[in-house]
Amino acid sequence: MSENVNNTSATSPGGEVPVDRLKHALAAQLEYYFSRENLANDAYLVSQMDGDQYVPIWTVANFNQIKKLTTDIKLITEVLKESPNVDDEEMRVRPSHKRCIVILREIDGSTPVDEVRAIFADESLPKILSCEFAHNNVWYITFESDDDAQRAYHYVRDNVKEYKVRLD
CATH class of the missing domain: 3.30.70.330 (RRM (RNA recognition motif) domain)
Incomplete structure (x- = not known):
């Protein structure tokens, strides 16, 4: 996907999709990947984490379900930046587990x-x-x-x- 993330629609592997809908789908998939339920069973994702539980964004961008939505690393990073779990260099992301x-x-x-x-x-x-x-x-x-x-x-x-x- 090479469209500007500010456009109203973007091309994904599945065809033309409104950017807002694509962002929502990405956010939902990314939230799932970093959920406690998934991390309890996803040995690969856990193995990619550093000592602070960060994973390179490009690693997440290469997951099949993400690639089905988009291959635009800028869009993926933009969606991830909406959570406080992206590092200052915008290169890594980690789970956010609210402990209540x-x-x-x-x-x-x-x-x-x-x-x-x-x-x-x-x-x-x-x-x-x-x-x-x-x-x-x-x-x-x-x-x-x-x-x-x-x-x-x-x-x-x-x-x-x-x-x-x-x-x-």
């Missing part, structure tokens, strides 16, 4: 939910969306955003010494 769940360990399953919620009762902390016992003395505390979960995690880690905590 704080995991508390070594809290007995018979502990009342209100008691577990009380760990996060400090008024400086964000609102809990859900609090549930998982299994084996593990509780999942869900927050609205990654930032909220990070704040709660750091609060528990720094102020509540009797529990083991992890961010997932």
